[in-house]
Amino acid sequence: MSIRVLRPGLLTTLQDQGRHGFQRVGLCPGGAMDPVALALANALVGNVPDEAALEITVIGPELEFERDALVAVCGAEFQGSFPHNRPVLAAKGTRFNVGRATRGARAYIAVAGGFAVNPVLGSRSTYLPGHFGGFEGRALKHGDVLRLRDDKAVERFSVLKKTKDGTVKWSAPPLTLPDREPILVHVVEGQHFASFDSNSQRAFFDTVWRVAPDSNRMGFRLSGPPLGRPQADEILSGPTCLGSVQVPPSGVPIALMADHQTTGGYPRIAEIASADVARLAQLAPGGKVHFAKCSLEIAGELRRDARGRLESALRGIAWEYGEKNRP
Amino acid sequence: MAQPRPLGVIPLGDSAAYVEFSATLDLEVNSIVQRLGLAILKRKVPWVRDVVPALGGLALHFDPDHPEFPAKPLEEALAIVTDSMKQALSAKDNPGSEVVLPVCYEPEFALDLAEVAKKAGLPPQEVTQLHESGEYRVLMMGFAPGHAYMGGLDAKLTVPRRASPRAIVPAGSVAIANEQTVVYPYAISGGWNVIGRTPMVLFDASRTRPSLLWPGDRVRFRAISRAQFIEMAASQ
Numbered sequence: 001m002s003i004r005v006l007r008p009g010l011l012t013t014l015q016d017q018g019r020h021g022f023q024r025v026g027l028c029p030g031g032a033m034d035p036v037a038l039a040l041a042n043a044l045v046g047n048v049p050d051e052a053a054l055e056i057t058v059i060g061p062e063l064e065f066e067r068d069a070l071v072a073v074c075g076a077e078f079q080g081s082f083p084h085n086r087p088v089l090a091a092k093g094t095r096f097n098v099g100r101a102t103r104g105a106r107a108y109i110a111v112a113g114g115f116a117v118n119p120v121l122g123s124r125s126t127y128l129p130g131h132f133g134g135f136e137g138r139a140l141k142h143g144d145v146l147r148l149r150d151d152k153a154v155e156r157f158s159v160l161k162k163t164k165d166g167t168v169k170w171s172a173p174p175l176t177l178p179d180r181e182p183i184l185v186h187v188v189e190g191q192h193f194a195s196f197d198s199n200s201q202r203a204f205f206d207t208v209w210r211v212a213p214d215s216n217r218m219g220f221r222l223s224g225p226p227l228g229r230p231q232a233d234e235i236l237s238g239p240t241c242l243g244s245v246q247v248p249p250s251g252v253p254i255a256l257m258a259d260h261q262t263t264g265g266y267p268r269i270a271e272i273a274s275a276d277v278a279r280l281a282q283l284a285p286g287g288k289v290h291f292a293k294c295s296l297e298i299a300g301e302l303r304r305d306a307r308g309r310l311e312s313a314l315r316g317i318a319w320e321y322g323e324k325n326r327p
Numbered sequence: 328m329a330q331p332r333p334l335g336v337i338p339l340g341d342s343a344a345y346v347e348f349s350a351t352l353d354l355e356v357n358s359i360v361q362r363l364g365l366a367i368l369k370r371k372v373p374w375v376r377d378v379v380p381a382l383g384g385l386a387l388h389f390d391p392d393h394p395e396f397p398a399k400p401l402e403e404a405l406a407i408v409t410d411s412m413k414q415a416l417s418a419k420d421n422p423g424s425e426v427v428l429p430v431c432y433e434p435e436f437a438l439d440l441a442e443v444a445k446k447a448g449l450p451p452q453e454v455t456q457l458h459e460s461g462e463y464r465v466l467m468m469g470f471a472p473g474h475a476y477m478g479g480l481d482a483k484l485t486v487p488r489r490a491s492p493r494a495i496v497p498a499g500s501v502a503i504a505n506e507q508t509v510v511y512p513y514a515i516s517g518g519w520n521v522i523g524r525t526p527m528v529l530f531d532a533s534r535t536r537p538s539l540l541w542p543g544d545r546v547r548f549r550a551i552s553r554a555q556f557i558e559m560a561a562s563q
Contacts (some may be wrong), residue, residue: 024542026469160526186338236383237469238345238381239379263468271338272340274342296338
């Protein structure tokens, strides 16, 4: 009743929609880097949006199913002979050999019923820096065996019309994948934007930034011209947020991602519109991004638009299953 | 003191706001911020997911998908803070507990002690003695789970952060910058000057009280030898 890990991939962790309510003691919400793709993957197999799935990164794992399981892979496109963005019944003995990402950086492998791991502080997300949550608080390794919870997925799947290869004709839309690079990411000015020199203010918006190789789930370091402040005074440490872009004295901006720090002492030049954080998360190291300034009102509209697209996709999936089969 | 007024409300993107009371560290303001944080938590605003008391103000983290999420969240956040002020001012000062943290200041753990001593113009031994004799108070939790910013550092030890943060600071590292001291709960990246290490586990998600330190706690450090460090680390 489980999945066996034959090859772990570059970074494969269990993630759900995060653990909220602990930022007061310095614990970030964490969770999926691309929560939109996770919600879609869960919907495709009939899970609630907050169920934990495997987040795979740049190079995917090889997994063997030790029982029949309804599976969906959403997010980045990876090499391998399994359908993307569609539910598929993986019969006992099936192997998913996931190669490299060909578009985007992260995908979610959701299994109907979810993974049998205990929540820690209310979430099944793996928090790597703290070594807790998810599967033993760490990324998957060769030989791991992930137990699955029981599920009636097979009956649910049986109501769907199938293609020859055992999946369905329709698919969930890739809502967060880049069509081309550089991707455009909207930001509002950060608290300390005005304290940067005018060249740095311009450079921030004129530069095509590259995601540096030492980027991770905590933050993306952005390669480009160093940014500076005429008065390099230290600022009082203060709260940060998912998507805060801070600039340490080295001048290299860092965009805070899912496992970000909850406070920081470096000036924040910008705050990424929440709707665009998941799209940024789909860049691999070397990926290109440029920033466009927007108002808080526009950031709110972008968020409502993105939410609308996700809800519409979720309704579409529910419709395919027939509402009566929706869990 | 007179009722403090917010300097302003600063958006942290579209899903959080920082209500700032002071751009510099003021211990009286911080004490009110701690009490405000508790008062706001008690209101249980459905679209406010997290309340983070910080050195000079409070962050409110929103759930923007909540049906009651307001059209003008910044204005609402500010109103919540001002409406909670009366309750906060009438509350007792934050009754934090007393915590004593053992620290080994030996060179193996004190990665930046020589640099700090040079910048402060003091012999390294005086740096550690001044650090150990201080009485500290947790002013803000953040940066990592269980990571407390503590005020009360001797003014002679005022040094800036490192120019570029270290990719990995070892767990338990005791570090200083500006007029504060911190303890790194995990091996993470960070920019403070490391002058020692504690064998204590600062944050354990499986403990009933996962964090060793909490906002408002009063903290002292006690110097231990390398041998004591190893013994205490083994019994954790």
